[in-house]
Amino acid sequence: MSTREEKVNTLDKSVLLLKPRGFCAGVVRAIDIVELALQAYGPPIYVRKEIVHNRFVVSDLASRGAVFVDSVDDVPAGARLVYSAHGVAPSVRRSSEERNLRVIDATCPLVTKVHLEAIRFAKSHSTIVLVGHRDHDEVIGTVGEAPDQTIVVSTPDEAETVQVPDGDVAYLTQTTLSLDEAQSIIDVLKRRFPQIQGPPAKDICYATENRQIAIKHIASKADVLLVVGSQNSSNSARMVEVGAQRGLPSYLIDDEKDIEHAWIETARTVAVSAGASAPESLVKGVLERLQSKGFRDVIEVEAVEEDVHFPLPPELRQAQLATLHGAS
Numbered sequence: 001m002s003t004r005e006e007k008v009n010t011l012d013k014s015v016l017l018l019k020p021r022g023f024c025a026g027v028v029r030a031i032d033i034v035e036l037a038l039q040a041y042g043p044p045i046y047v048r049k050e051i052v053h054n055r056f057v058v059s060d061l062a063s064r065g066a067v068f069v070d071s072v073d074d075v076p077a078g079a080r081l082v083y084s085a086h087g088v089a090p091s092v093r094r095s096s097e098e099r100n101l102r103v104i105d106a107t108c109p110l111v112t113k114v115h116l117e118a119i120r121f122a123k124s125h126s127t128i129v130l131v132g133h134r135d136h137d138e139v140i141g142t143v144g145e146a147p148d149q150t151i152v153v154s155t156p157d158e159a160e161t162v163q164v165p166d167g168d169v170a171y172l173t174q175t176t177l178s179l180d181e182a183q184s185i186i187d188v189l190k191r192r193f194p195q196i197q198g199p200p201a202k203d204i205c206y207a208t209e210n211r212q213i214a215i216k217h218i219a220s221k222a223d224v225l226l227v228v229g230s231q232n233s234s235n236s237a238r239m240v241e242v243g244a245q246r247g248l249p250s251y252l253i254d255d256e257k258d259i260e261h262a263w264i265e266t267a268r269t270v271a272v273s274a275g276a277s278a279p280e281s282l283v284k285g286v287l288e289r290l291q292s293k294g295f296r297d298v299i300e301v302e303a304v305e306e307d308v309h310f311p312l313p314p315e316l317r318q319a320q321l322a323t324l325h326g327a328s
Ligand code: SF4
Pocket: 024, 025, 026, 027, 085, 108, 109, 110, 111, 175, 176, 205, 206, 207, 208, 235, 276
């Protein structure tokens, strides 16, 4: 054993459990929608794309009768279909209508807000520069509102070189970006296009912002950061980047099995958080694993208070009431 390891083993090892972490209001609503639809109408309930970007959530719902499909074309005519929290392009809505699908929309209201802004800018004949990741489901859906007027930029370098036609220009952003990186891209756009218009309030959502603030808050106090979340979860990946940019070795893990001994063997303080689509049960598994490695003290650190809820679609509110009455 090295001197450093001996020293670490004789010190108290602790976990800083960040708050807020895990499920946001949009994810809770989307999962509730699928669960209530299964209860109210029975399986199968078709879901276009992953309802949220977490493989444990998806496989749990699949085991209860949700059928995940990539395209509306994969859904039998007349069946019930849920749109994921990431939203859809108008072309998807048209395809659903053509197939007479009974649609339940689980698009997060904060994603819908960006769609409405895109529609407004498109109607005023502006070119829309959408800051985001072009292969992400949310960005694909937003671009679909005005495909001929929207250009996606992902980096400050792309913002430096993007060419827009003469006329009005506006920018919007994906909801789950790094706050700092999005701002650096917006700064470039504002410098290059001084008349550029933006959304009335920023598009990056409260959950993305709060989870990043919590990481910045503890970055100098921890030796390692573990973020629970799936690889395709944008907000989780951004949390890891925020930690790494502050010099904190930061890792994205699906669950406790992904923790590598080398990451924590010399650490005294491990910070743990979870992306907006990661269930708390996975965080518990991570804490148990860390406890077995000597990290017995768990200190919850709340950087920002968070208390946001989104209402269910009306038809499922009725189903929820019926379920509650049935259980009483
Ligand atoms: S991360 Fe933000 S935009 Fe995405 S579902 Fe959650 S609240 Fe909505």
